[in-house]
Amino acid sequence: MSETAQPELTTRYTPSEIEAGVYDAWQTAGLLTPAEKGSDKPTFTIMIPPPNVTGVLHMGHALNNTLQDVIARHKRMSGFDTLWVPGTDHAGIATQAVVEKRLFQEKGLTRESMGREAFLSEIWSWKEHHGNVILGQLRRLGASCDWTRTKFTLDDDMSTAVREAFVSLYERGLVYRGARLVNWDCKLQTAISDDEIEYKQQKGHMWYLRYPVKDSGQFVTVGTTRPETMLADTGVAVHPDDARYADLIGKTLLLPIVNREIPIVADESVERELGTGAVKVTPGHDPADYERGRRNNLPILNLLEKDGKLTDVGGPFAGLTKEAARKAVIEWFEANELLDHIEDITHNISISDRSKTPIEPLVSEQWFVKMQPLAEPAIEAVHDGSLEFKQARWKKVYLDWLENVHDWCISRQLWWGHRIPVWYDEDDTPFPSRVDVEIGSLHPDTGKPIVRQDPDVLDTWASSWLWPFATLGWPNEEATDLNRFYPTQFLSTARDIIYLWVARMVMAGYAFRKELPIQERCPFSTCYIHATVLDGKGRRMSKSAGNGIDPVEMIEKYGADAVRYSLMILTREGQDVKLAANRFELGQRFCNKIWNVSRFALGHLEGDIAEDCGDALEDRWIQARLDSVTAEVTTALGQYDFHDAAQALYRFTWDDFCDWYVESAKRRLRLAEDAGLDSAEAADAARVRRTLGNTLAQLLKLLHPFTPFLTERLWEHLPSTFRSVEGMLMGAEWPVVQDKCETPAEVDYAALQDAVRGFRNVRALLEIAASDKPVGTILANDEAMAQSMRANGDLLSYLAGLSELQVQTGGQRPADSGTDLFVGGSVFLPFTAETDASKLRDSLEKKALKISKGIQAIDGKLANERFIQNAGDDVVESERQRRVELEIEHSTLKANLSALS
RNA sequence: GGGCGAUUAGCUCAGUUGGCUAGAGCAUCUCGUUUACACCGAGAGGGUCAGGGGUUCGAGUCCCUUAUCGCCUACCA
Numbered sequence: 001m002s003e004t005a006q007p008e009l010t011t012r013y014t015p016s017e018i019e020a021g022v023y024d025a026w027q028t029a030g031l032l033t034p035a036e037k038g039s040d041k042p043t044f045t046i047m048i049p050p051p052n053v054t055g056v057l058h059m060g061h062a063l064n065n066t067l068q069d070v071i072a073r074h075k076r077m078s079g080f081d082t083l084w085v086p087g088t089d090h091a092g093i094a095t096q097a098v099v100e101k102r103l104f105q106e107k108g109l110t111r112e113s114m115g116r117e118a119f120l121s122e123i124w125s126w127k128e129h130h131g132n133v134i135l136g137q138l139r140r141l142g143a144s145c146d147w148t149r150t151k152f153t154l155d156d157d158m159s160t161a162v163r164e165a166f167v168s169l170y171e172r173g174l175v176y177r178g179a180r181l182v183n184w185d186c187k188l189q190t191a192i193s194d195d196e197i198e199y200k201q202q203k204g205h206m207w208y209l210r211y212p213v214k215d216s217g218q219f220v221t222v223g224t225t226r227p228e229t230m231l232a233d234t235g236v237a238v239h240p241d242d243a244r245y246a247d248l249i250g251k252t253l254l255l256p257i258v259n260r261e262i263p264i265v266a267d268e269s270v271e272r273e274l275g276t277g278a279v280k281v282t283p284g285h286d287p288a289d290y291e292r293g294r295r296n297n298l299p300i301l302n303l304l305e306k307d308g309k310l311t312d313v314g315g316p317f318a319g320l321t322k323e324a325a326r327k328a329v330i331e332w333f334e335a336n337e338l339l340d341h342i343e344d345i346t347h348n349i350s351i352s353d354r355s356k357t358p359i360e361p362l363v364s365e366q367w368f369v370k371m372q373p374l375a376e377p378a379i380e381a382v383h384d385g386s387l388e389f390k391q392a393r394w395k396k397v398y399l400d401w402l403e404n405v406h407d408w409c410i411s412r413q414l415w416w417g418h419r420i421p422v423w424y425d426e427d428d429t430p431f432p433s434r435v436d437v438e439i440g441s442l443h444p445d446t447g448k449p450i451v452r453q454d455p456d457v458l459d460t461w462a463s464s465w466l467w468p469f470a471t472l473g474w475p476n477e478e479a480t481d482l483n484r485f486y487p488t489q490f491l492s493t494a495r496d497i498i499y500l501w502v503a504r505m506v507m508a509g510y511a512f513r514k515e516l517p518i519q520e521r522c523p524f525s526t527c528y529i530h531a532t533v534l535d536g537k538g539r540r541m542s543k544s545a546g547n548g549i550d551p552v553e554m555i556e557k558y559g560a561d562a563v564r565y566s567l568m569i570l571t572r573e574g575q576d577v578k579l580a581a582n583r584f585e586l587g588q589r590f591c592n593k594i595w596n597v598s599r600f601a602l603g604h605l606e607g608d609i610a611e612d613c614g615d616a617l618e619d620r621w622i623q624a625r626l627d628s629v630t631a632e633v634t635t636a637l638g639q640y641d642f643h644d645a646a647q648a649l650y651r652f653t654w655d656d657f658c659d660w661y662v663e664s665a666k667r668r669l670r671l672a673e674d675a676g677l678d679s680a681e682a683a684d685a686a687r688v689r690r691t692l693g694n695t696l697a698q699l700l701k702l703l704h705p706f707t708p709f710l711t712e713r714l715w716e717h718l719p720s721t722f723r724s725v726e727g728m729l730m731g732a733e734w735p736v737v738q739d740k741c742e743t744p745a746e747v748d749y750a751a752l753q754d755a756v757r758g759f760r761n762v763r764a765l766l767e768i769a770a771s772d773k774p775v776g777t778i779l780a781n782d783e784a785m786a787q788s789m790r791a792n793g794d795l796l797s798y799l800a801g802l803s804e805l806q807v808q809t810g811g812q813r814p815a816d817s818g819t820d821l822f823v824g825g826s827v828f829l830p831f832t833a834e835t836d837a838s839k840l841r842d843s844l845e846k847k848a849l850k851i852s853k854g855i856q857a858i859d860g861k862l863a864n865e866r867f868i869q870n871a872g873d874d875v876v877e878s879e880r881q882r883r884v885e886l887e888i889e890h891s892t893l894k895a896n897l898s899a900l901s
Numbered sequence: 902g903g904g905c906g907a908u909u910a911g912c913u914c915a916g917u918u919g920g921c922u923a924g925a926g927c928a929u930c931u932c933g934u935u936u937a938c939a940c941c942g943a944g945a946g947g948g949u950c951a952g953g954g955g956u957u958c959g960a961g962u963c964c965c966u967u968a969u970c971g972c973c974u975a976c977c978a
Contacts, residue, residue, distance in 0.1 A: 011938070199974095206978080223978050237978090271977065279978045288976030347977090393905070397973075400904080404974095495973085536913090538971075569926090570913080575906085576971080578913065585940075586926065592940045600937030647915080647925085662937075757944095763932095764944040770933060801935090843945090854922055867958035875920055875959095882921055 015559025087151035186308035391574035417457030468523035536580030562587035
């Protein structure tokens with residue numbers, strides 16, 4: 001950026017004007033893309049959690065991507081070749097559903113009526129026109145992704161990777177096809193995985209049904225929440241040690257309605273105390289029953305068609321919907337006096353995450369991934385430290401899932417997605433292949449003609465689990481990016497994604513990057529689990545509840561920097577964040593503050609600028625503080641403690657820089673204005689400008705990861721003498737800690753600040769007008785303090801609004817004066833004719849009481865022998881020291897008070 | 902049923918390995934337009950740290966327990 005353009009800086013932070021153009025400038029300058037290979041810098045890689053291509057930005061995204069961007073920018077400035085890979089996933093079910101709905105509403109078309117190819121081309125064109133909105137929104141947020149490497153999970157190279165993964169797992173015996181009980185979504189008519197189910201508490205009933213025992217007058221009563229499934233019962237189970245049923249084990253029941261003979265079996269899984277102690281077993285419709293059925297060799301019957309209507313197993317009720325069948329079954333049992341009783345209960349029902357309709361467990365033929373062997377190295381990864389969770393407690397959640405993992409059903413009865421790369425011959429013998437197989441060609445094992453490709457597609461996660469390396473060129477092991485940027489360093493995501501995505505990516509890293517040494521296989525070294533964004537009342541933000549806050553709207557209202565900064569400071573690591581729209585005012589105010597103090601500083605940097613910084617107390621103090629905040633921010637960001645870094649910057653910017661350094665510096669800048677060009681004051685002001693400019697430049701760098709737009713705009717206006725390198729702030733180097741903190745300047749300036757506060761306090765309590773400039777007096781506790789106060793008397797007078805400052809160490813305390821304590825003694829301001837000292841007296845008496853309470857507390861401790869014995873020497877010593885200080889304060893205060901009256 | 906998290910000022914939250922008189926922002930009250938900023942400045946008030954026990958010289962912080970709220974998880978028919 002050139003310095004030539006100097007448009008007027010507005011008096012207010014106006015984000016829309018500031019942000020416009022900055023992002024494009026970064027991109028044009030090539031700052032979003034890491035340098036070509038050849039650089040000897042270390043790399044730092046972040047993979048974006050790919051949002052749904054149909055999605056729009058919500059607050060969770062805004063938070064998550066701000067976190068990633070803060071890290072990316074900090075690492076980039078810290079000398080890493082930083083790559084942040086953006087992209088989207090194809091979100092199989094969600095996207096297909098959106099387009100299907102639209103086609104039906106607009107044209108009355110269904111996908112079946114259109115056919116597979118036509119439908120897919122509709123989705124693709126929809127994606128081209130309406131997809132990727134979210135990527136544009138990320139730009140508005142300021143996300144410094146490398147757009148030249150943008151990926152989509154259905155890109156050709158990603159598809160190649162998916163096929164490679166599928167076939168290679170098949171070859172290793174880790175992918176198999178089988179008829180198993182899966183979660184069936186009757187509305188979308190596809191299998192879904194366990195992780196796509198949500199549970200909802202609902203009021204319902206427990207029906208107790210009586211089944212007659214064959215050739216005896218006895219009955220066995222079983223309870224069920226879903227009576228219609230009794231039609232597919234193939235047994236009843238009781239506990240082997242249950243005396244009530246002992247003589248019935250092995251006997252046969254006559255299943256009502258359909259008159260099927262089913263056995264009574266013994267199974268350890270039955271809890272005697274629950275219900276009647278007898279459980280109807282429906283292996284085709286309940287996961288627990290499926291297992292019981294297997295253990296006892298009970299047949300599996302499928303009661304439901306894929307559309308949720310009853311099969312022939314339903315006997316007289318075949319063809320009914322499950323709801324109608326339920327009613328019919330209950331009526332039948334009532335009519336035949338086999339309905340024992342009904343209880344009202346609340347219970348959990350499984351709902352499809354996608355269609356929000358009840359899930360039916362259903363036996364069907366699907367492809368599965370055998371998870372346990374894949375899980376083992378992923379478990380080991382957290383044990384050997386290859387993978388760390390930020391907020392270590394999430395490690396447990398991750399392990400819980402991996403240690404109890406079930407095989408993963410990866411086929412989906414959809415059209416939008418990676419079609420399963422398996423072809424079948426006329427006997428249905430599968431042939432998985434990395435490349436397309438022609439219909440009519442011969443199956444390599446059976447020699448019979450190939451007749452069809454598997455019609456199903458893969459679960460979306462079966463492509464996104466490859467994201468960390470497929471985006472970099474895998475399966476081409478020679479790919480430059482793959483070798484350079486894998487493994488990555490930082491993955492930030494939401495907690496509900498730990499199972500769905502994080503654990504699977506780690507599994508994939510170990511399963512597919514076997515050519516790497518073991519310690520380089522884990523796809524990322526840190527997994528950061530970000531806060532959940534809740535609304536102002538603590539509820540989850542959701543579309544259906546309509547309580548979401550639109551980040552783009554917030555960006556338009558408050559500015560991207562304000563939104564980013566607010567999110568960072570409001571979100572404590574690992575803690576949920578309650579967010580109401582007005583909370584962004586915090587960031588807005590802060591941005592305005594940065595803007596205005598920069599405006600002040602830049603305005604003064606037009607004068608002469610010395611080589612060296614000023615060496616007055618305030619100059620040395622602000623440099624020490626700047627060094628200290630630099631260390632704090634650098635450490636915090638290194639540990640991914642975003643809140644701490646944001647907080648440290650807030651304190652430094654607002655309190656130290658704005659309220660104290662700038663206010664202090666004004667004095668010398670104004671003296672120079674009055675004194676003329678060649679004066680000593682002018683020379684001094686030139687050094688103030690050096691300090692002011694250096695501090696501002698470094699502050700802008702420190703702030704840049706949080707508020708990139710604003711700081712970049714301000715950087716343009718900074719004279720080149722304050723920029724070690726030309727170019728944009730985004731490409732500038734991160735400040736180095738100089739170890740300048742803890743200097744005597746900090747102690748002296750702190751005393752001065754305290755004295756100023758004391759004077760201001762007295763002013764307020766005595767209601768001395770701001771325009772009045774009284775003579776102030778300091779009674780210092782010792783000569784050293786008096787020296788320091790005298791040496792900086794002009795500054796102190798300026799800040800406290802005094803016409804003159806007198807400093808003494810002993811003698812008469814000023815008569816008819818208001819007073820307060822400060823860390824090094826007392827301050828005094830003279831009464832005027834109309835002074836009412838009562839407020840001041842109340843305040844001092846209150847303070848005296850507090851101090852004497854403090855003294856009593858310490859006396860209590862020091863009188864306690866066990867305290868002296870057990871507490872550390874340093875603790876005892878500091879209590880003694882504190883006792884002395886309080887005593888001085890107390891006697892001073894008492895003396896001051898008596899002088900007052 | 903199991904697990905995790907929360908409970909600190911009117912509101913939203915900080916508070917490192919136990920150790921000075923428990924902090925901040927917002928809100929409230931008083932004063933103030935001093936040429937960076939009223940999206941500002943100066944000052945003030947406001948808290949038996951959810952309840953109860955315990956460990957300790959000392960507990961917001963560690964342990965036990967109760968309560969309320971939230972999240973995750975589980976095959977109660």
